Amino acid sequence: MTQVTTEPRETGTELCEQGHDLIRSVLERIGDKWSVVVICKLADTTRGFNELRRLSGPSxxxxxxxxxxxxxxxxxxxxxxxxxxxxxxxxxxALTPRGLSLLGIVQSLARWAEDNSGGILDSRTTFDAEQS
Structure with a gap:
């Protein structure tokens, strides 16, 4: 009988501490303002270049x-x-299957940012006042 052994997965903390270049570059891509917008705009359909440009928002x-x-x-x-x-x-x-698997994460992050925006603005105001 062959026994399969698997090494334990690294925790999120270990991944961050080890400074994996690929992980950092992927997170930078996802954290980029326009990548998030494009991923969200391609959520449910295929879009042309100019359509994506028009849908990019107020700025x-x-x-x-x-x-x-x-x-x-x-x-x-x-x-x-x-x-x-x-x-x-x-x-x-259009989003690939990999892009679609990222979509839910990006949308969750956007919801979190929206839900916490008031508190974040308050914290910034307080912090800035204390620094003056």
Whole structure:
């Protein structure tokens, strides 16, 4: 009989303390303002480049920043890019299965930020007043 042994998984604290470069770079990507917006906007559908740009919110993303964000998300396997043979050509973006698995986490984080925004603003105000 073969016995399978598994090493215990590292705890979140151990992962943070060891400074894993890949983990840090992934968290930086997810924590990036525009990556979160793009992931959320692709939640339920495929969207074109200009549509994503229009939906980016009250402070619109620049064309250059959206291109860079989409390229990084595609590189990490979170987004697919499909070029449509139309006139004019159309490029569509969608979440991959990996991107969809991240979506719930990003939405939970956004809900947490919204639920705690009042308290965070109060804390900032208090902290800033004490520093003056």
């Amino acid at each position: 619109p993303i620049t064309q250059r920043m959206l291109s860079a964000t989409l390229r990084r998300l595609e590189r990490d396997g979170l987004v697919t890019r499909t070029v449509r043979n139309t006139k004019p050509p159309r490029v569509d973006y």
